[in-house]
Amino acid sequence: MEVKQVLHMNGGLVATSYANNSLLQRKVISMTKPITDEAITELYISMNAPKDLCMAELGCSSGPNTMAVATELVKTVRELCRALGQQPPEFRIHLNDLNGNDFNSILRDHLPKFQLELRDERSRGGRVSPCFVSAVPGSFYGRLFASNTLHFIHSSYSLMWLSKIPKEVELLNKDNIYMASASPRQVIHAYYNQFRNDFSTFLRCRSEEVVSGTGRMVLTVLGRRSEDARSKECCYIWELLALALKQMVAEGVIEEEKLHSFNIPQYTPSPTEVKEEVEKEGSFGINHLETSEISWAAWGKGFHAAAAAEPDGNNVSGCMRSVAEPLLSERFGESVMDQIFDKYSKILCDRLAKGEEPKFVNVTVSMTRK
Numbered sequence: 001m002e003v004k005q006v007l008h009m010n011g012g013l014v015a016t017s018y019a020n021n022s023l024l025q026r027k028v029i030s031m032t033k034p035i036t037d038e039a040i041t042e043l044y045i046s047m048n049a050p051k052d053l054c055m056a057e058l059g060c061s062s063g064p065n066t067m068a069v070a071t072e073l074v075k076t077v078r079e080l081c082r083a084l085g086q087q088p089p090e091f092r093i094h095l096n097d098l099n100g101n102d103f104n105s106i107l108r109d110h111l112p113k114f115q116l117e118l119r120d121e122r123s124r125g126g127r128v129s130p131c132f133v134s135a136v137p138g139s140f141y142g143r144l145f146a147s148n149t150l151h152f153i154h155s156s157y158s159l160m161w162l163s164k165i166p167k168e169v170e171l172l173n174k175d176n177i178y179m180a181s182a183s184p185r186q187v188i189h190a191y192y193n194q195f196r197n198d199f200s201t202f203l204r205c206r207s208e209e210v211v212s213g214t215g216r217m218v219l220t221v222l223g224r225r226s227e228d229a230r231s232k233e234c235c236y237i238w239e240l241l242a243l244a245l246k247q248m249v250a251e252g253v254i255e256e257e258k259l260h261s262f263n264i265p266q267y268t269p270s271p272t273e274v275k276e277e278v279e280k281e282g283s284f285g286i287n288h289l290e291t292s293e294i295s296w297a298a299w300g301k302g303f304h305a306a307a308a309a310e311p312d313g314n315n316v317s318g319c320m321r322s323v324a325e326p327l328l329s330e331r332f333g334e335s336v337m338d339q340i341f342d343k344y345s346k347i348l349c350d351r352l353a354k355g356e357e358p359k360f361v362n363v364t365v366s367m368t369r370k
């Protein structure tokens with residue numbers, strides 16, 4: 001089964017939905033806002049009072065984060081137009097994700113909020129212009145848009161997902177579900193090669209679509225600082241899920257065979273690995289390449305207070321469920337999902353109670369099409 005047929009975040013607005021469990025990802029978008037704002041500002045100025053501006057959000061999912069950067073783009077450009085005494089451009093905004101994404105919730109719940117927020121600007125006397133939004137289902141590891149039509153691409157926490165699990169990983173990574181300290185060397189190589197193939201395909205496709213000379217792209221992926229792909233900073237979250245799954249095998253609830261060939265289709269690259277692929281593909285010049293980190297505690301409830309909040313294993317497990325449940329449920333069946341995530345919550349609560357303070361590392365790259 002190809003990843004694109006199975007992978008999607010939990011849809012709707014239910015308790016286990018991505019919409020209700022993606023505060024950490026929202027904070028990452030806020031943390032990288034200065035880089036995004038700079039790219040948008042430089043783009044607009046280099047375009048010399050454009051009549052239209054076209055943006056794509058890749059891996060947009062469905063929830064409050066879906067339109068966060070599109071909203072910023074429209075506001076920032078309108079603000080610039082006000083300051084420069086120019087007529088704002090018409091905006092075209094494309095929202096992309098895999099076919100299984102809950103696009104209905106975007107159109108029904110999130111798009112109206114976006115439209116309302118931008119309409120409010122009109123009542124505050126802001127200069128306004130039309131904004132056309134469309135949904136574009138499909139994999140970003142293929143062409144999605146017409147040649148030379150996009151001015152700005154944004155993507156956050158999406159490009160670490162691979163297009164497939166390499167055969168060697170399925171055969172050799174038996175006791176792990178991701179790269180782990182105990183994974184054979186061939187497994188690490190296979191994951192890395194898949195990342196290189198996928199990321200270079202992504203860059204090649206976008207190079208056709210982004211306007212030459214001016215178009216910008218800001219990508220943030222879950223990554224690592226270390227050059228060791230088995231480093232705890234990127235693997236620990238999945239190692240703890242593997243523990244929960246192994247407990248289920250020991251209890252006879254899930255079959256060992258099914259666990260042995262189950263692997264997470266992700267690769268969390270280092271900044272050096274990202275840089276190497278961008279330079280090798282050659283169509284984009286790097287303006288910024290940065291790492292940042294965010295504590296697992298940021299999965300707490302409040303937007304502002306959570307950075308200092310106590311890490312809560314239940315919140316971490318809730319977020320991971322909203323991301324990984326479709327993959328797990330396809331392999332092990334829907335009926336065992338509550339049990340898996342109860343065990344995972346207990347393991348996480350236990351580790352965090354012992355004073356561990358795990359963090360995720362984000363790698364952000366801002367580029368211009370040559």
Ligand SMILES: C[S@@+](CC[C@H](N)C(=O)[O-])C[C@H]1O[C@@H](n2cnc3c(N)ncnc32)[C@H](O)[C@@H]1O
Nearest residue numbers: 008025059061065097098139140156157158161
């Ligand atoms: C963790 S969510 C991030 C959503 C949102 N960008 C955010 O920051 O909250 C990752 C999204 O990437 C999407 N995705 C993964 N692989 C993809 C691909 N090949 N093409 C398009 N979308 C993909 C997933 O379906 C999922 O909705």
